[in-house]
Amino acid sequence: MADEDDGGERSEDPTQKRLDDALERGDVAKSQEVNTWFMIAGATLVISNFSGSIGDIQTPLKNIIANSWMIRVDGPGLLMLMQNLEYVLFAALGLPILMLIIAAIAGNMLQHRLVWSAESLTPKFSKISPMEGAKRVFGKQALANFAKGLFKLIALGAVMTAILWPERHRLESMLRFDPSALLGVVVSLTLHLMGSVVAMLAVVAIADYFFQYRQWYERQKMSLREMKEEFKQSEGDPHIKGRIRQLRQQRMKKRMMAAVPKASVIITNPTHYSVALSYERGMPAPICVAKGVDLIALKIREIAGEHNIPIVENVPLARALYANVEIDEEIPVEHYHAVAEIIGYVMGLRRGLSGRR
Missing domain, CATH: 3.40.1690.10 (secretion proteins EscU)
Structure with missing residues (x-):
């Protein structure tokens, strides 16, 4: 009866072995909001530092259009044209894309070390079970995601309104701007908007990470029976160890x-x-x-x-x-x-x- 009672409630803090096993399975504390924040912050950094180089794509594209009559349309000519376009795009977009990739990796590594596990790809009945699906839809995690999404929607709407509403007359006049002058205005306004969004999402990301970590930690908690089983696996069965100790003492006595x-x-x-x-x-x-x-x-x-x-x-x-x-x-x-x-x-x-x- 005592063992049955021990197996019910998970009230014990997880051991280090339990946490390590969860990490090997790919079960980690992860907030998608942290990854989103890193991606938006990386995009803001890219726009602020590389908007000029991205704008330089216009020159070679204009040259191609202006001299289109000189382009050979046979196989080698088209191949050379595609290679030239690849070089231009890589020179302009290579470093910005690399920075976005680094930002995506950093968002994961800040929360946990890199994990390689195929267990998440293994088919599980719980993924198609109606009961488990109802728990996911109406559970604590779903409620938190709904509240988080509602807050983000309201906060983003408030930020965009606060920034764009004073610029409404300027936005109307941008229809008459020269295209070459339009890029600088759009970049400046975009950076102002994205900077405010990054600051707002930082609060959401921090709060969501602590919530996700607490949910993950609660999932790793153990019952008394699980603690006993883990102790038997790692340290050996206490009854067997006691018997071995007794036999050793008997041999030593003889x-x-x-x-x-x-x-x-x-x-x-x-x-x-x-x-x-x-x-x-x-x-x-x-x-x-x-x-x-x-x-x-x-x-x-x-x-x-x-x-x-x-x-x-x-x-x-x-x-x-x-x-x-x-x-x-x-x-x-x-x-x-x-x-x-x-x-x-x-x-x-x-x-x-x-x-x-």
């Missing part, structure tokens, strides 16, 4: 108990700690071959008694060795003196027993 008969001395306190040390002549320092507390400590003392291993009670030394030395490691330098006294005492006992025999 290895320790098998090493106790080879110990030189068991340092212990009467009730809790036992540390088995092994030392032979020529070794730089004694080595801990087994240690334990409570039941394991009692088992070490029992095995030591069965194999006549000396047991020395030293409460502070037993506690210190248990805390500071691991299995198959040499004892720390600060315990050399105390352990040397005990080893010397044990070896003295052995020599005495050997002499009596």
Whole structure:
């Protein structure tokens, strides 16, 4: 029952793995208004800086029309004419188009890094499902898009009215302008209008991005069951890890108990700690071959008694060795003196027993 309850509500913040998986699927926080703003801002920049070069197209086109009687109409002549037109158009429009492409890429990269995913092209039943379609039409996203579109329509209408209404008499008189003088007036008025639109759309783009990011983040939230499943996939099943840890401890315990008969001395306190040390002549320092507390400590003392291993009670030394030395490691330098006294005492006992025999 608890697992069923956990699987319902997505109330947990997404993990970094969840966010990375969403990015790989192509599911990213993206506002189309940010891309629109970059494109309009790029177009405004292009018009303000390259309107003169775009106007230079008139000269070669006029020359072609004025000298049309000289143009050869056979295959090579027409091919040469098309090549000349391509060069003219590329020289005038190449850099402006490149700037627009950069603006389109920058609008996406500002929101997320580039993503290559074919999952969005995969057919999905939800795309043709009437229920899912109703959710898209009447959902929160659709309501936000409607409000956003209505605001843009009203705001753009207000901006265009504020700019063009004072120029209405000038616009009427432009019908009598010379075509060569008309381009400068149109560019100036267009830049004024587009600059105001860019400023207005900046507010819309920022607000829409934060809204889209919040919607995307809410979609990535996880239920408790999903959190558990992800933890199992990334870290392993806790039950399996616990079983592995238990098996390792059992193997280590068996290895320790098998090493106790080879110990030189068991340092212990009467009730809790036992540390088995092994030392032979020529070794730089004694080595801990087994240690334990409570039941394991009692088992070490029992095995030591069965194999006549000396047991020395030293409460502070037993506690210190248990805390500071691991299995198959040499004892720390600060315990050399105390352990040397005990080893010397044990070896003295052995020599005495050997002499009596």
